[in-house]
Amino acid sequence: MGGSQVNQALVRLYFEVRDGLHDPVAAWAKLTGNSQQYAGTRGERRVPLDDGTAAEIAAAAIVHTAAEHGRERVAALATSPLAELVGGLGGAVLTEHPCAPEQVLGRRFGGAPRAEEWARAAYVLLWGENNRLARTADTPWVIAGRYKGQKVVAIGTHPTRLSDETLVVRPGTDGALAMAMGHVLLKEFFLDRTPFDAHAAEFTDLPFLVRLREREGAYVPGEATGQVCDRLSLYDREGPDEAVEVLLPRFDDGPGVLRRGVPVLRDGDELLTTVFDLLLAGYGVVRPGLPGRWPDGYGDRAEPYTPAWQEACTGVPASRAVKIARELGVTAEKTDGRCVIVPGRLDTPHADTAYRAMLALLVLTGCGGGWAQVGTAGIPLVPYLCLHACGEDRSDVGALSWALAEGLFARRTSRSVLLEAVRDGWPMAPPPRVLALPRPIYPLPPDVDLLIGPDDHCDLAPPSPELVGAAVARLGGRPSPAGPAGRAVDGRMRLLVDHAWMREFGEALPVYRPPGLGVPLKPTQLVRNRR
Numbered sequence: 001m002g003g004s005q006v007n008q009a010l011v012r013l014y015f016e017v018r019d020g021l022h023d024p025v026a027a028w029a030k031l032t033g034n035s036q037q038y039a040g041t042r043g044e045r046r047v048p049l050d051d052g053t054a055a056e057i058a059a060a061a062i063v064h065t066a067a068e069h070g071r072e073r074v075a076a077l078a079t080s081p082l083a084e085l086v087g088g089l090g091g092a093v094l095t096e097h098p099c100a101p102e103q104v105l106g107r108r109f110g111g112a113p114r115a116e117e118w119a120r121a122a123y124v125l126l127w128g129e130n131n132r133l134a135r136t137a138d139t140p141w142v143i144a145g146r147y148k149g150q151k152v153v154a155i156g157t158h159p160t161r162l163s164d165e166t167l168v169v170r171p172g173t174d175g176a177l178a179m180a181m182g183h184v185l186l187k188e189f190f191l192d193r194t195p196f197d198a199h200a201a202e203f204t205d206l207p208f209l210v211r212l213r214e215r216e217g218a219y220v221p222g223e224a225t226g227q228v229c230d231r232l233s234l235y236d237r238e239g240p241d242e243a244v245e246v247l248l249p250r251f252d253d254g255p256g257v258l259r260r261g262v263p264v265l266r267d268g269d270e271l272l273t274t275v276f277d278l279l280l281a282g283y284g285v286v287r288p289g290l291p292g293r294w295p296d297g298y299g300d301r302a303e304p305y306t307p308a309w310q311e312a313c314t315g316v317p318a319s320r321a322v323k324i325a326r327e328l329g330v331t332a333e334k335t336d337g338r339c340v341i342v343p344g345r346l347d348t349p350h351a352d353t354a355y356r357a358m359l360a361l362l363v364l365t366g367c368g369g370g371w372a373q374v375g376t377a378g379i380p381l382v383p384y385l386c387l388h389a390c391g392e393d394r395s396d397v398g399a400l401s402w403a404l405a406e407g408l409f410a411r412r413t414s415r416s417v418l419l420e421a422v423r424d425g426w427p428m429a430p431p432p433r434v435l436a437l438p439r440p441i442y443p444l445p446p447d448v449d450l451l452i453g454p455d456d457h458c459d460l461a462p463p464s465p466e467l468v469g470a471a472v473a474r475l476g477g478r479p480s481p482a483g484p485a486g487r488a489v490d491g492r493m494r495l496l497v498d499h500a501w502m503r504e505f506g507e508a509l510p511v512y513r514p515p516g517l518g519v520p521l522k523p524t525q526l527v528r529n530r531r
Helices: 008-021 024-034 051-069 083-088 100-105 115-120 141-147 174-191 197-203 275-283 307-314 318-335 351-364 384-388 414-423 465-474 500-504
Strands: 004-007 046-049 074-077 092-095 123-127 151-156 165-168 208-215 218-228 243-249 257-263 265-267 270-274 339-343 381-383 434-436 450-452
Touching: 004 008, 004 051, 008 024, 008 046, 008 051, 024 051, 046 051, 051 074, 051 434, 051 450, 051 465, 074 083, 083 092, 083 465, 100 351, 115 339, 123 318, 151 318, 165 318, 174 275, 174 307, 174 318, 174 351, 208 243, 208 275, 218 500, 243 275, 257 275, 270 275, 307 318, 318 339, 339 351
Parallel strands: 074 092, 074 434, 092 381, 123 151, 123 339, 151 165, 218 243, 434 450
Antiparallel strands: 004 046, 208 218, 208 270, 243 257, 265 270
């Protein structure tokens, strides 16, 4: 007997069926015809089992499920020992982290750079509640980098002694600080001077043209045309040839909107502008001659997203926000993008908007490889929220929409929207038939044939990935490994997430959504951009 533990009812039934059929996969197929027999005993007695048989059970379940129901119905949490195996077979690798990195950096984002590469970075932002994790004995990388002159700035709700400098922010307001830093970067590194223009033109979607849709006497951003402008902005040095007012979300003031101007060009009856011009409008970076209401400067507290405005939200002095933004920009310029953000858990319903605002800082400064999030390289991650989609709730997802939404989600529940996303082919994980997780997730999803995990509520303790992989190959039903997922258009990083469902939430650009009561559901967990 090895170290494996298995549900007593499951192993008894499995032996009975396998001894008669002499085929583990056929045995599992028969068992799952009435899996309620043992699923109802979850949480009861588990008995020891030799490691080889435990791996055989897991492999038989994976092979049968992939062949009968589809590879995406085999799922593993990204931190599970079986995650790499499941992902390599084309299964769903679930994550508790937000999906903003894949939306912005591309679907092949795999959590670069590796931890040992942190030491080679010149500037590191430890952002969120992972600051203490970087101090554990098995991850000394940030400390190693400081010996080489690396500067470490910790941003979070609690101070830390690891960093050279610490910004203590109020809980849930990280996005406000990131927006203010983006305001500074756009003003000083794109308008006052242009060290990152060449990178932005080649590697980001900033020069992409976007259609504007007329709405309430002004315009709102529509879909991207796929055309690339020959420059970042349609604004000439002498001023815009033609400009219109656009409406943009303002989540810090209830259902309010921002009225800002962008330069445009005409394509027949359509008005077009660039992603860069929309970004400047969203961040409130003023240029002469454009309509709308704009901040007076960094010290304007009334208009988002200035350094002084964020001070009232986060408690971080405006001067320090400006200082950190300048350090990030100058370091990225001098080191060719060797700046890293190590994201921590924000644990707020609006966390994805905050992460996108943080990611925008890396995209703008040419540090697209500097998002140090744990992931599985080359395997798309999907949020595990979809596991709970089978449980009906009374939430009105339409309440999350912004003031100018089209009503796509009005009076819709999160369950119906999630299942519609799966039905329409978005890369979400439908409720799995086989699920491997490193620790319990409650409520456990219903109708799972095999639940692999260390908790007593699971059917099977996680077998060795090597043994399971060998058993899958031996059983002869190994699905072909999944090919790499597609990247963003032209391999560019995206700051405009171009999908109607994203615009329904007013989140086509990085924005700040303040903390507060509401439906505990991230809009970006509902849909994922598909290119």
